[in-house]
Amino acid sequence: MIGRLNHVAIAVDSVEKASAVYRGALGAKVSEPETVAEHGVTVVFVELPNTKIELLEPYGENSPIAGFVAKNPAGGIHHVCYEVDDILAARDQLKASGARVLGDGEPRIGAHGKPVLFLHPKDFCGTLVELEQA
Numbered sequence: 001m002i003g004r005l006n007h008v009a010i011a012v013d014s015v016e017k018a019s020a021v022y023r024g025a026l027g028a029k030v031s032e033p034e035t036v037a038e039h040g041v042t043v044v045f046v047e048l049p050n051t052k053i054e055l056l057e058p059y060g061e062n063s064p065i066a067g068f069v070a071k072n073p074a075g076g077i078h079h080v081c082y083e084v085d086d087i088l089a090a091r092d093q094l095k096a097s098g099a100r101v102l103g104d105g106e107p108r109i110g111a112h113g114k115p116v117l118f119l120h121p122k123d124f125c126g127t128l129v130e131l132e133q134a
């Protein structure tokens with residue numbers, strides 16, 4: 001089912017500060033901030049040769065990552081995103097196996113313009129998993 005690692009997400013209180021760390025100390029190429037209101041985040045991408053790092057900052061009153069950032073003020077790895085060939089088939093197979101698909105279970109367009117879903121961390125080794133349609 002899962003294919004390529006699309007990105008690893010790090011949640012922080014400031015994508016501006018985190019971008020400076022990645023550009024400065026780590027010499028990385030970092031995109032400009034983009035607010036994705038429907039997901040309650042502001043995001044920047046660190047482009048790597050073999051995958052991406054997604055730096056996330058809470059946006060709005062009900063950001064789903066506000067709790068995580070409050071618990072991890074220095075930041076922390078928030079989720080991993082795997083690509084799947086058919087996100088609806090993957091969802092149905094996972095639900096049939098008893099995994100919890102977060103939200104209403106319908107894929108929504110993510111930061112790359114592709115449908116995404118999230119799986120509960122407690123069902124996947126304590127790791128929040130995002131699936132993105134390849």
Ligand SMILES: CC[C@H](C(=O)O)C(=O)SCCNC(=O)CCNC(=O)[C@H](O)C(C)(C)COP(=O)(O)OP(=O)(O)OC[C@H]1O[C@@H](n2cnc3c(N)ncnc32)[C@H](O)[C@@H]1OP(=O)(O)O
Nearest residue numbers: 036039064067068078102110111112116118121126127128
């Ligand atoms: C622009 C889109 C972009 C993209 O790539 O396209 C994105 O990735 S958007 C990313 C932001 N959106 C989401 O994360 C949506 C899915 N996430 C959620 O619905 C919540 O974050 C949720 C339900 C995973 C956790 O919400 P919350 O922290 O408010 O709930 P709890 O505090 O009750 O946590 C329950 C339980 O889970 C543990 N937890 C929470 N977050 C994580 C995490 N990121 N990784 C691992 N574990 C996590 C938390 O510690 C609680 O465990 P407990 O043992 O009960 O303390």
Ligand SMILES: [Co+2]
Nearest residue numbers: 009054081130
């Ligand atoms: Co993501």
